[in-house]
Amino acid sequence: MSPDPSPLRAGRTARLHAAMEAAGHDALVLTxxxxxxxxxxxxxxxxxxxxxxxxxxxxxxxxxxVHVLGVEPEGVPPEVEHLPWTxxxxxxxxxxxxxxxxxxxxxxxxxxxxxxxxRAFRMEPAEPVLGAARAVKTVEEIALLRAAQRxxxxxxxxxxxxxxxxxxxxxxxxRFLAAMARRDVTACHVEPIFCVLPREAxxxxxxxxxxxxxxxxxxxxxxxxxxxxxxxxxxxxAGYLADFGCTWVCGAEPGRADRTLRARxxxxxxxxxxxxxxxxxxxxxxAAALAANGPGRPAPWPRPLYLAHGIGLGGVEPPFVxxxxxxxxxxxxxxxxxxxLVIEPYAWEEGLGGYRAEQTIVxxxxxxxxxxxxxx
Amino acid sequence: MQAVMARxxxxxxxxxxxxxxxxxxxxxRVQVAGSGGGLPWVVIVAGAPSAVVFTADPDGAPSWMPRxxxxxxxxxxxRALRRLAELVAPARGAIACDTFSPLLRDAIGRPLIDxxxxxxxxxxxxxxxxxxxxxxxxxxxxxxxxxxxxxxxPGEPVAALIAAVAESSAGCFPLGEGFVWRIxxxxxxxxxxxxxxxxxxxxLELGLSHAAYxxxxxxxxxxxxxxxxxxxxxxxxxxxxxxxxxxxGATAADLARAATAAGARREGLLAHGLGVGVEPPFIxxxxxDAEPLRPGTVLVLTPVVAGFxxxxxxxxxxxxxxxxxxxx
Numbered sequence: 156m157s158p159d160p161s162p163l164r165a166g167r168t169a170r171l172h173a174a175m176e177a178a179g180h181d182a183l184v185l186t187x188x189x190x191x192x193x194x195x196x197x198x199x200x201x202x203x204x205x206x207x208x209x210x211x212x213x214x215x216x217x218x219x220x221v222h223v224l225g226v227e228p229e230g231v232p233p234e235v236e237h238l239p240w241t242x243x244x245x246x247x248x249x250x251x252x253x254x255x256x257x258x259x260x261x262x263x264x265x266x267x268x269x270x271x272x273x274r275a276f277r278m279e280p281a282e283p284v285l286g287a288a289r290a291v292k293t294v295e296e297i298a299l300l301r302a303a304q305r306x307x308x309x310x311x312x313x314x315x316x317x318x319x320x321x322x323x324x325x326x327x328x329x330r331f332l333a334a335m336a337r338r339d340v341t342a343c344h345v346e347p348i349f350c351v352l353p354r355e356a357x358x359x360x361x362x363x364x365x366x367x368x369x370x371x372x373x374x375x376x377x378x379x380x381x382x383x384x385x386x387x388x389x390x391x392x393a394g395y396l397a398d399f400g401c402t403w404v405c406g407a408e409p410g411r412a413d414r415t416l417r418a419r420x421x422x423x424x425x426x427x428x429x430x431x432x433x434x435x436x437x438x439x440x441x442a443a444a445l446a447a448n449g450p451g452r453p454a455p456w457p458r459p460l461y462l463a464h465g466i467g468l469g470g471v472e473p474p475f476v477x478x479x480x481x482x483x484x485x486x487x488x489x490x491x492x493x494x495x496l497v498i499e500p501y502a503w504e505e506g507l508g509g510y511r512a513e514q515t516i517v518x519x520x521x522x523x524x525x526x527x528x529x530x531x
Numbered sequence: 532m533q534a535v536m537a538r539x540x541x542x543x544x545x546x547x548x549x550x551x552x553x554x555x556x557x558x559x560r561v562q563v564a565g566s567g568g569g570l571p572w573v574v575i576v577a578g579a580p581s582a583v584v585f586t587a588d589p590d591g592a593p594s595w596m597p598r599x600x601x602x603x604x605x606x607x608x609x610r611a612l613r614r615l616a617e618l619v620a621p622a623r624g625a626i627a628c629d630t631f632s633p634l635l636r637d638a639i640g641r642p643l644i645d646x647x648x649x650x651x652x653x654x655x656x657x658x659x660x661x662x663x664x665x666x667x668x669x670x671x672x673x674x675x676x677x678x679x680x681x682x683x684x685p686g687e688p689v690a691a692l693i694a695a696v697a698e699s700s701a702g703c704f705p706l707g708e709g710f711v712w713r714i715x716x717x718x719x720x721x722x723x724x725x726x727x728x729x730x731x732x733x734x735l736e737l738g739l740s741h742a743a744y745x746x747x748x749x750x751x752x753x754x755x756x757x758x759x760x761x762x763x764x765x766x767x768x769x770x771x772x773x774x775x776x777x778x779x780g781a782t783a784a785d786l787a788r789a790a791t792a793a794g795a796r797r798e799g800l801l802a803h804g805l806g807v808g809v810e811p812p813f814i815x816x817x818x819x820d821a822e823p824l825r826p827g828t829v830l831v832l833t834p835v836v837a838g839f840x841x842x843x844x845x846x847x848x849x850x851x852x853x854x855x856x857x858x859x
Contacts, residue, residue, distance in 0.1 A: 187565065201564060201565065201707055202564055202565070202706055202707030203549065203564045203704070203740065203808065204550045204551075204808065205550045205745065205807065205810065206707050206809055207565070208550075208567070208808070209803065209808075209809040209813060261631075261632070262632075263567060263569055263630045263632055264632070265630070265631065266629060266630060266646060266647065268631065270643075270645065273631075278633045280632060280634050323702075326701045328701065329697050329701035330698070332705070333694040333695070333697040334694075336690045336691075336694035337691070339688075339723050341690060341693045341708045341709075342564070342708055343705055343708075344564050344565060345561060346562040346704050348561065359590070361589040366603075371561055371587075372561060372591050375702065389563075457587075459604045459605070459606070461606075470563060470565070478606035479603070479605050479606055479610060480606050480607045481607065484607070
């Protein structure tokens with residue numbers, strides 16, 4: 156478990172310091188694995204929320220020093236000072252490292268720690284600073300995102316032949332994780348989703364008002380021939396997310412309904428891609444999707460998810476397109492070179508069913524470049 | 532949750548951490564590792580018939596939850612905070628939360644208290660259904676571990692062991708990547724690309740979550756064959772010495788003393804709780820700061836003796852502890 160290489164670290168640190176200065180933060184206290192890795196290059200123990208609570212970690216970034224707490228030493232770069240996270244002493248350790256700072260940006264903290272620190276520091280949310288730094292990827296980051304995507308595509312190609320009548324949704328998730336491990340990708344960030352999409356609204360009675368019938372919680376459902384299996388996976392490769400999504404017909408060639416839906420999905424995607432260039436906004440992407448979808452149809456993405464989102468280290472990140480953030484916020488979200496977007500429309504129609512797939516792109520100086528292959 | 536809130540005078544509870552929010556609400560969401568929780572997505576108000584959940588997966592809400600209590604996840608943090616403030620506005624007593632954020636503090640506009648002690652109290656004793664759920668996942672973890680042991684041959688990369696775990700644990704979400712340590716002094720954690728050699732002695736541990744409850748399994752293997760009988764026997768003696776002390780009122784120091792006297796080595800944790808995830812108490816050879824043991828606590832004993840590490844879970848009862856699984 157070695158820390159991130161030096162050029163990758165240097166590029167990210169420069170962006171973060173610029174964002175801190177712009178926000179007037181003397182220091183950042185970071186507690187998410189992704190933010191710590193971005194800020195320090197240190198690799199923390201990967202795991203779900205109870206593991207994070209059991210073995211907590213943090214980093215403190217000031218203008219001239221970087222510390223991590225609770226990170227295994229073999230995962231920490233040489234220029235970063237590492238300290239233990241000691242349950243009793245963590246507040247005093249943090250206060251010591253933060254000495255001299257007045258305004259600090261913080262991510263989520265255990266409540267007891269936050270309440271103590273609040274007495275000594277002016278605390279503001281760190282998310283805007285992190286968002287500003289992370290929105291634009293360096294060349295090294297884009298290379299890692301591309302590699303992550305390729306590994307996931309290869310893993311999925313290995314699983315597709317197993318999508319046959321009689322197999323359970325959860326068995327496909329297990330096969331995918333095994334296929335990824337064989338490619339040395341072992342950090343499962345998002346539960347692998349292999350879900351049969353509803354063909355009719357009555358099959359998804361829980362759907363939120365105004366949303367398209369949809370499901371994404373895999374279960375023990377046994378697949379039947381012709382089922383539309385929606386796939387969505389999220390693996391971390393060197394900390395960077397590969398968000399792979401497509402829809403596959405179980406045990407059969409796609410039928411007429413499947414081809415109709417896929418064509419509609421492609422038309423929406425093409426319209427959105429047409430708008431992907433520096434200077435356009437998230438609102439433009441939303442408008443392009445709605446126009447291509449045609450009048451009188453609900454927005455072509457699941458509620459309360461999105462038409463598109465950013466990715467980088469860890470999970471989904473701004474800019475978001477199609478959420479409750481709304482038009483005003485989307486109009487302020489301007490695309491610039493180096494932003495990486497996952498575009499994932501959902502075409503659904505009563506009786507025909509659904510098709511959802513994802514296309515990852517990076518915004519370039521004159522448009523965009525794909526980071527993912529077209530869906531299989 | 533409601534009983535403990537009433538006892539502690541807490542009128543509203545805001546939960547962001549996925550496993551704690553799932554425990555308190557019964558709602559299931561797509562699992563995401565490394566999302567320790569930003570803004571709360573579960574709100575419990577004293578006396579309310581149901582928790583309120585914010586989710587992208589409304590089909591994951593329990594069937595008994597009223598539909599009005601299931602709200603779409605909000606990406607606009609301002610709107611989300613206003614809605615949270617609205618939900619806890621009727622509270623007259625304390626408002627507790629599991630995660631501190633300056634945004635939440637400002638939005639609620641009243642002092643917030645730490646929910647951790649309340650949650651710790653509510654999560655023990657485990658009900659019979661919970662113990663059964665933990666046993667199911669312990670069994671799944673042990674099956675997956677056997678898959679990894681079979682895969683641990685000379686020349687195999689650690690990734691092959693992790694692949695074997697995935698193949699034999701369908702329907703479970705990995706708590707983490709799984710650990711493989713080369714036994715030594717200290718243990719050295721191996722990367723996915725490290726290759727096992729004949730004669731290596733490695734300790735494996737993995738964790739899984741199934742139907743919201745967690746299981747872990749650990750054992751030590753000699754790659755390419757080799758006799759670990761003596762080391763396993765020594766480990767078993769330490770295990771039993773600790774287990775004898777696992778009774779109501781025992782402190783972390785009691786367990787640590789028993790382990791040291793029996794020959795346990797300082798290497799990571801000696802024991803930890805288990806339930807909806809890896810839970811307190813966390814006990815090491817220094818004794819730690821854990822509260823005295825309460826009946827109904829599920830404890831995973833993870834002692835290390837020279838050259839051997841394994842895990843075995845038990846339930847603390849009023850009398851002798853009850854093993855929840857056989858010896859590995």
